[in-house]
Amino acid sequence: MAKDKQPKPKGVPNKHLHARTTFLYQAATYLTLRAGEPSGLALQLASDLHAVSRKGQVRLSSELKRSVCKTCYAVLIPGRTATQTLENESKQGKKPWADVLVLACTVCGTKKRFPVGAKRPKKKSERTCGLPAPRMSEKSSDGHHSAVSNSQPTPDQESSLM
Numbered sequence: 001m002a003k004d005k006q007p008k009p010k011g012v013p014n015k016h017l018h019a020r021t022t023f024l025y026q027a028a029t030y031l032t033l034r035a036g037e038p039s040g041l042a043l044q045l046a047s048d049l050h051a052v053s054r055k056g057q058v059r060l061s062s063e064l065k066r067s068v069c070k071t072c073y074a075v076l077i078p079g080r081t082a083t084q085t086l087e088n089e090s091k092q093g094k095k096p097w098a099d100v101l102v103l104a105c106t107v108c109g110t111k112k113r114f115p116v117g118a119k120r121p122k123k124k125s126e127r128t129c130g131l132p133a134p135r136m137s138e139k140s141s142d143g144h145h146s147a148v149s150n151s152q153p154t155p156d157q158e159s160s161l162m
């Protein structure tokens, strides 16, 4: 029965699920904006949206995930269904990288917190390529020994960082 499986179609996998989650999100946002508050239908649509992503194993975009309350599924619209405040718990707020954006759902009070001042930690690949090659560190600080017996500069010393 399962032997005659068709080859997977190319392109975006689960395209129909992406279309469905996008539609559900847009419909829930539209209904919330129109009513000024999350109506029962809007909450149902956003709840369906999460169900579709969970069961279909579709990853929702971070932007979409951030704008839906994970407790009551209200679409979080700052000024309508959510309040937006900036927190800074460093001493006297002196550290700008400690800024945290707090998005509070006005329906159920659940808060989402996003660090906004801090830089995202670099990926591993980005971190390692910036370091000098290990053999470069053996070189003394003055570096005059590079122009000794060879009239031509060794190309690999300069190009090793490329």
Ligand SMILES: [Zn+2]
Binding pocket: 069, 070, 071, 072, 073, 074, 105, 106, 107, 108, 109, 110
């Ligand atoms: Zn909520």
